[in-house]
Amino acid sequence: MAENRHIGLSDAGRYEIRIEGRISPRWAPWFGGMSLTAADDGTTVLSGPVADQAALHGVLTRIRDLGLALVSVTRLDAD
C-alpha cells in the first residue's frame, strides 16, 4: 500500500485561512497550533501546517462554532 501513496489533496500541507475581525494570538492552540497574524485590512490570518484534510476541516469547524466569518482558505505551495 505504502508505495502507492502520492502527494495529493489528502496530505499534509501549509494553509492560510483568513477570517474577518481581530482574533487574539492567544487562540493559536485552539486552532491546532496555527499562528495568528493581524492583517492591515482588519482581518486575521491563521497560517501553518495542517496534518491532512480532516485536520483542516477541524479548524474550519472551530471557526464556524465561534461564529467567525470565513474570508478565504488558501493552500500554500509546498516548501
Next chain:
Amino acid sequence: MGPLLTTKLHVPRRRRGVVARSRLGELLGRGDEAALTLVSAPAGFGKTTLLTEWLAGAEERSIAWLSLDERDDDPVVFWAYLISALQTAVAGVGSSALAVLREPHASMDEVLASLINDLDAVPDDVVLVLDDYHVITARDVHERMALLLERLPPHVHLVIATRADPPLPLARLRARGELVEVRAADLRFTTAETARYLTESMGLALNAEHVAALDARTEGWIAALQLAALSMRGRDDVAGFITGFAGDDRYVVDYLVEEVLQRQPDDVRDFLLQTSILSRLSGPLCDGVVGGDGGTTMLERLDRANLFLVPLDDRRHWYRYHHLFADVLQARLLAERPESIPELHRRAGDWFAENGEPAEAVRHALTGGDPERAADLVELAMPAARQNRQETTLRHWFSQLPEHVLRGRPVLRAGYAGAILVHGELDGVEEHLREAERWLDEIGVRATGGAGAEDAVVRAVRSQVAVYRAAQARLTGDLQATTRHARRVLELAGDDEHLVRGSAAGLLGLAYWTAGDLDDAHRWWTESSAQLRRAGHHSDTLGVSIALADIALARGRLREAETVHRSGLTAAFRHGGSVLRGAADMYVGLSEVALERNELAAAREHLAASAALGDGAGLPQNRHRSRLATARLRAAGGDLDGAVDLLDEAEHVYVGDMFPDVRPIAAVRARMCLARGRVDEAFDWAGKRALSPEDPLSYLHEFEHATLARILLAQHELSGDPTCLTRATELLERLRHVAQEGMRTGSVVQLSVPLALAHRAGGDVPRALATLERALTLAEPEGYVRVFLDEGQAMTSLLEVLATREGTRPYLRRLLAAGPGPVTAAAGRQALVEPLSARELDVLRLLDTDLDGPDIARRLFVSVNTVRTHTKNLYAKLGVNNRRAAVRRGRDLGLLTAAGGRAVSTAVVP
C-alpha cells in the same frame, strides 16, 4: 440501545425576558405547509430560543424534541433517540421500529419503513425538532434522513436547527416549496429588537446612542448582546464600557468574555475554566474534576448569575454551558494552562468510568491524549456496546486508537475485526485477525498451562478469531473456508458458550444448504437451534426454524415443515408478554404449507394472522416472504395481475439475508408471466440471467433452471419447434436426476410434473404417465395438491387417464375433484372463501354493462343504497376495489361470460 438520556428529549425551558419576535413566528408558521423547516445559523443566534418560544405559542399539536450531541453520530443511537422523541409526542409510535432496532443485524431500511408506516397512521399534526443537527456527520444517517423527508406524511413536519446546512436535498425541497428557511440574516436582532432586549428584558438604562453603538458593534448577534448586557449589569460606568467596547476591534465574544471573567471572583473563574472540558455538568462530576465538594453550590450560583448555564433537566441536576461560551472558556484554558488539561480529562474519565458511563470515559481518555487508558476502557466497554449494537461507536473508538496501542491487545484486535465485519465490510479485517493470531501463536509457544484467568482470555480470543474468520470467509463467499473455520469454532468453544456454538453450527448449516447437501444442513441447523435456545436467543431460533422448514420443503416433507412452524409459533408466544420477533414468519410458513395442500382458506387465514401481528413481529425477510406467499395465493385464486403487483412489492422490500436465495422472486415472476401467456417476457428474464439448458446444475439454481425448462415448453407450444421440447425435456431429466441424488424429494415432485407434461407434448403418453405416477407416489403421503393443480387442463387429462386405470385411488379423486386449474370456473368458484349471493351476482353482471348506479337500481327494483351495499360486499368478496377490477375478476372466476366473445383465458391479460 443502552439507557436513554431523557434530558435530550425535553423541550428546553422557556427563558425569562425573551424578546417577542412575531416576524419570525410568522415565517415558522409557514412550516405547517412544508416538509422541512431549516433554522440554519452560527452559534449564539438564538435558534433554540426561537423554536422554544414558537412551540410554546403554537396551537395544539404534538411536539417531539431532540437535542443532538456528538454521541448521536451513530445510526443506531440516532434513530433510537429520534423514535423515542416521537414517542414523547405520540404514544407508541415507532415501537415496531424500535423493536427492529434492538435486533442484531437489523436493517435500517426496515426501521425507517416501519417508522414511516406508523407516522402515516398518526391522526394529528406532529412537529419533530432536531436541535444541533450539525453534530451529525455519519453519511448513513443523512441518507436515511433524506429518505424520511422524501416519504414524510403531510401531517408530519420536521424542524432542523443547525450551524451548517445539512447534506439533505434542500434544493429539491426548495423548488417544490417544501422548505421554510430561517437563516442568520433573519435571526439577527433588528435595532428595535436590540433596544427592547437591552432596556426591557435586561432592564438596562441606556439611551438611543448607546443602543445604536451596541447594535453596530454586535451586528445583532444575540450571544454578543447577552454577554454585553452581563458585563454592564451592576456597572457604574456603563457609558465608559460602551465606548471601550465600541472602540475595540477585537473578536466580540473574546472581548466580552474577558470583561465578564474579569468581574468574577477567582474561585468562579477557576471553576469555569476547569469545567469547560465537560460536555455536561453535575455537582458530583464537577467535584470529581475540580476537587472539593462545592460543585452543586457553584452550579446553582452560576445558574442564578445567568452565566450561560443551560439546565438539562427539571431537577437542575445536569447542566451544560452555552456552546459558544464553553468554546471560549476551553480556548482560554488551552492558552493559559495547557499542562492541566490531560489531568482534568483523566479525572473526568475516572468519574464517568466509576459512574457507569464507559462511553463518556473513553471519550475523555481519547481527548485527554491517553490512548492506553482509552484502550483499557474500550476493552471494558466492548461487551455492553456490542450487545447494544453500537457498532459505529465501537468502530469510531477503535479507529482513534493508535497502532502502537493496539499492538499486544488481541482482544481489541479481534473486536476491531468484528466491528468492521458487522458492517459487511472487509477492509482491515485480515490485518487485525492476523495480528490477533500472531499473539495467539506466541502465547502458544510461551506458556502451556498458565494461570487460569490468562487461559480464559486466550481461549476467548482464540474462539473469537475463529468466529470472525468464518464470518470473513462467508462474506467473501468462500464456502469451504466458512466450513473449516466454523468447525474450528466448535472445537475451541466451551460447552457452555451456547451463542458461539449456535452461530458456528448455523454457519455450517448454511454452507451445506447452499451446497445442496440437505441432510447435513438439517443436522447443523437443528444443532444451531438447540444452542441458540440455550443461549436465550429465541428470536434467532425462529430464524433457524425458517431454514429448517425451507429444507423440509425441499426434501418433500410438508408435514415436517408444518410441525417446525407450529412449534416455532408456540415458542414465539411463550416468552414474556410480547410476541417474539419471527412469529409473523411462522404464520407465513404455515400458509405456504396450506397452499401446497390447496387449503386456500387456511392459507389466507395464516397470512391474515401474520399481517395482524405487524411488521415488528416479523424478521427482516418476512417483508418479502409474506408478499411472495400472498402473491402465490392470489395466483392460485386466479388473480394473476394482483399476484404480479405483489411480486413487484416483494422485490422492492427485498432484504438479502444469509440464506441461499433458492427461489428468486424474479424467477417466480417469470413463471407468472408464463401463466399470463407472456412467454416473451419470461424469455427475456432467462436471457438476462444468462441461463442455458446446458449449464452445469446446482441446487442453488434449481428453481431458475426449472423455470427455464417451463419457458422452453411454452415456446414449443407456441411455435411447435421440436428443439425447444427436446432441450426442455433433457434439462428436466437432468434436474430431476440431480435432485434424486441429493435426496430432495420435494424438488423431484416439482420437477416431475413439467417433465410428465413434456413427455405428453412429445406424444409419449406412457412415459408421461409413468413419470406422473412416480411423482404421485412421492407426493401422496404428504398431501401435495397445488403442484398438480397449477398445470391446468393438460395435467387434468393425464390424471383422468390414471383415474380410469385405478379409479378407486382416493388421492387421484381428490386431485380431480379439486379442479383443473385457476382459469376455469370450477377452480375459480372454489377460490372464493365466501361465494357471491344470487343478488350480488345480479349486480356483478350489471356492472359488466354501461349502466350506472341508478340504472342498475331501477333494473333490479331496489334503491341506489341497496345497490351500493351489494357492490361493497361483492368487492370485498372478490378482493377488489373498483368496478373494472370486479368485472375482470368475475370473468377470471367464470362468474361472467366473457364479453364480445373473448376467450376466458385472454381476459386475464388486459
